[in-house]
Amino acid sequence: MELLKKKILEVGRVEGDGILKVDSFLNHQLDVELLNEIGKEFYRLFKDYNITKILTAEVSGIAIAAITAQYFKVPVVFAKKTQSKNLDKDTYEGEVYSYTKDITYKIRVSKRYLDKKDNILIVDDFLANGQALLGLKQIIDSANCNLKGVGIVIEKGFQKGGKLIRDKGINVKSLAIIEEMKDGNIIFK
Amino acid sequence: MELLKKKILEVGRVEGDGILKVDSFLNHQLDVELLNEIGKEFYRLFKDYNITKILTAEVSGIAIAAITAQYFKVPVVFAKKTQSKNLDKDTYEGEVYSYTKDITYKIRVSKRYLDKKDNILIVDDFLANGQALLGLKQIIDSANCNLKGVGIVIEKGFQKGGKLIRDKGINVKSLAIIEEMKDGNIIFK
Incomplete structure (x- = not known):
C-alpha cells in the first residue's frame, strides 16, 4: 500500500534493536484519515470471505479494527490482557510469549462474543514474532470458529513471525513488509 | 441520546457494587454502527469549539475516540498506561487513582503529540469517580494546551466524578447519565 509506505518513510523512526517507531500515526497518535485508507484496503483484500467479526488484541489493534469494521459492517471484539471486573469469568484464553519481556501472558475473550458460525478476520498493527497472532488463533480454535484471514x-x-504464521496455512496480508532496517533506513520488500 | 439509552436498557447488565456491564457493545465487543452515532453526537455537541485533537486513555476510550475523530477530521492521541519501548522517554504524565484497586498509576503522552495551540476534546466510555479525567487534565495542563470539552x-x-469535574469548570457532556441502578434496573436521569 503505497500511501502507507510513504508515511512510514516520512515519519517512521528507526531506533536500536529493530524498533520502528510509528507512534505519530499508528499506535499513540492516530492518523484517522490514514486508518480509513487502511480499513478500505483490508476490505478490498478480504471482502469475499464473508467476514462476520473482526478480532484484535488490546491495545494497538483496537483503533485499526474499529475503523476497518465500518467497511465490513460487522462488530469488533478485542482480546483483553488483564482480568478486570468488566470481563466475564467464562472466557476463551490464548497465551502470548513476549520476547522483549521474556514472559508469557494470557489474553482473553468472553465466550459470549465468539460463535462457532463466526468467520473471523484478525487485524493488528505489527507482525514481528507472530506470538500475538498465535494467542488469538488459540482463542479462535477454542471457540471453534473460522479464521478467514489476518490483516497486518x-x-x-x-x-520470523510471517513465515511461522504462513506455514500454518493462515491467509496473511500485510500492507507494508519491511525487509531491512539499516543505518536508520527502511527498505521495503 | 435515546439510541444509546435504549441499547443500555436492552443489553446492559447490572452486577454487584454498581457495576454496569456494557461489554457487548462498548468495551469488549464493539458495536461500530452505534459508535458512529455516538461520534456524530459528540460532533454535534462540540463542533463549535475548534477542536484540533481528541485525547483519551487506553484502553476503552480508543475505539470511541478513533470513530469520533472522523467527524472532527483531527488526530487522536491516547495516553498510555505502561512505559513501553515504543513510548518516548520525554512525556507529559498524569496520575490516576483507582478506587477498585486502591493504587495510583501513571498515564503518559509523548511531548511530541501535544502542542500549546491544541484545543482538546477528551472522550471516554465512563465517568464514575472522575480520576481518569483528572489524570488526563493534568497532562493537558502540563502541555499548556486548552481543554475545550469532555464527551462521556x-x-x-x-x-461523585461528574460533580468533581464540573465544579472545576470543565465542560462535560454525557450521552447517558444513570441516576440509579437498583435490583438490576437502570434508571436514567
Whole structure:
C-alpha cells in the first residue's frame, strides 16, 4: 500500500534493536484519515470471505479494527490482557510469549462474543514474532470458529513471525513488509 | 441520546457494587454502527469549539475516540498506561487513582503529540469517580494546551466524578447519565 509506505518513510523512526517507531500515526497518535485508507484496503483484500467479526488484541489493534469494521459492517471484539471486573469469568484464553519481556501472558475473550458460525478476520498493527497472532488463533480454535484471514499494517519481514504464521496455512496480508532496517533506513520488500 | 439509552436498557447488565456491564457493545465487543452515532453526537455537541485533537486513555476510550475523530477530521492521541519501548522517554504524565484497586498509576503522552495551540476534546466510555479525567487534565495542563470539552458515553450519576469535574469548570457532556441502578434496573436521569 503505497500511501502507507510513504508515511512510514516520512515519519517512521528507526531506533536500536529493530524498533520502528510509528507512534505519530499508528499506535499513540492516530492518523484517522490514514486508518480509513487502511480499513478500505483490508476490505478490498478480504471482502469475499464473508467476514462476520473482526478480532484484535488490546491495545494497538483496537483503533485499526474499529475503523476497518465500518467497511465490513460487522462488530469488533478485542482480546483483553488483564482480568478486570468488566470481563466475564467464562472466557476463551490464548497465551502470548513476549520476547522483549521474556514472559508469557494470557489474553482473553468472553465466550459470549465468539460463535462457532463466526468467520473471523484478525487485524493488528505489527507482525514481528507472530506470538500475538498465535494467542488469538488459540482463542479462535477454542471457540471453534473460522479464521478467514489476518490483516497486518506493518510486517517486519526480517523477523520470523510471517513465515511461522504462513506455514500454518493462515491467509496473511500485510500492507507494508519491511525487509531491512539499516543505518536508520527502511527498505521495503 | 435515546439510541444509546435504549441499547443500555436492552443489553446492559447490572452486577454487584454498581457495576454496569456494557461489554457487548462498548468495551469488549464493539458495536461500530452505534459508535458512529455516538461520534456524530459528540460532533454535534462540540463542533463549535475548534477542536484540533481528541485525547483519551487506553484502553476503552480508543475505539470511541478513533470513530469520533472522523467527524472532527483531527488526530487522536491516547495516553498510555505502561512505559513501553515504543513510548518516548520525554512525556507529559498524569496520575490516576483507582478506587477498585486502591493504587495510583501513571498515564503518559509523548511531548511530541501535544502542542500549546491544541484545543482538546477528551472522550471516554465512563465517568464514575472522575480520576481518569483528572489524570488526563493534568497532562493537558502540563502541555499548556486548552481543554475545550469532555464527551462521556455513560456517566454514573450516583458517583461523585461528574460533580468533581464540573465544579472545576470543565465542560462535560454525557450521552447517558444513570441516576440509579437498583435490583438490576437502570434508571436514567
